[in-house]
Amino acid sequence: KQEVTQIPAALSVPEGENLVLNCSFTDSAIYNLQWFRQDPGKGLTSLLLIQSSQREQTSGRLNASLDKSSGRSTLYIAASQPGDSATYLCAVTGSNYQLIWGAGTKLIIKP
Amino acid sequence: ETGVTQTPRHLVMGMTNKKSLKCEQHLGHNAMYWYKQSAKKPLELMFVYSLEERVENNSVPSRFSPECPNSSHLFLHLHTLQPEDSALYLCASSQVGQGAQTQYFGPGTRLLVL
Secondary structure (H helix, E strand, O other): OOOEEEEOOEEEEEOOOOEEEEEEEOOOOOOEEEEEEEOOOOOEEEEEEEEOOOOEEEEOOEEEEEEOOOOEEEEEEOOOOHHHOEEEEEEEEOOOOOEEEOOOEEEEEEO | OOOEEEEOOEEEEOOOOEEEEEEEEOOOOOEEEEEEEOOOOOOEEEEEEEOOEEEEEOOOOOOEEEEEEEOOEEEEEEEOOOHHHOEEEEEEEEOOOOOOOOOEEOOOEEEEEO
């Protein structure tokens, strides 16, 4: 059974720092891995989707990597800003096309 | 309206009440999903409808009853809920049949069961 783990559960850093969020999964048989952002009391917004054949994806200050063999993904945020404060969720798509989710990392960027 | 909308945004109900959550997607997708999000726990997939047919029911208690009248609308009917059912209920949609596509989420309904 696929399990997705995100470490740390919470992270607080000063504005301007580069930071890395981690996601690990137990079954490497995935179609893709996605990173989502959730603001308090709101739904989820897809940030990056990495297909199983890809190693990384970039969008602006965000870079996500995927290492299927080790069951790991990282989300790199460059030059963090207070507006980046949110909960970041990692999810993998399994053989039934359904998402298996991590519990999220709550990120606080201090001005 | 664009994207995925959900109503109501907040709901307080007693254990003997009956209520319904509504979701509507304006993206032309052919699959819709109900998720439950409890504090500090991963999202739990409750129901999946693909081409208006239910394809997944992850051992959800019968006090939750989904309905998908067409590809744009999804309902979750609630009755005799328990306090532990208090959570954020999220609806999502996607386009299936072209590999694994991302899901688009509504803002959720915050449910409190007293």
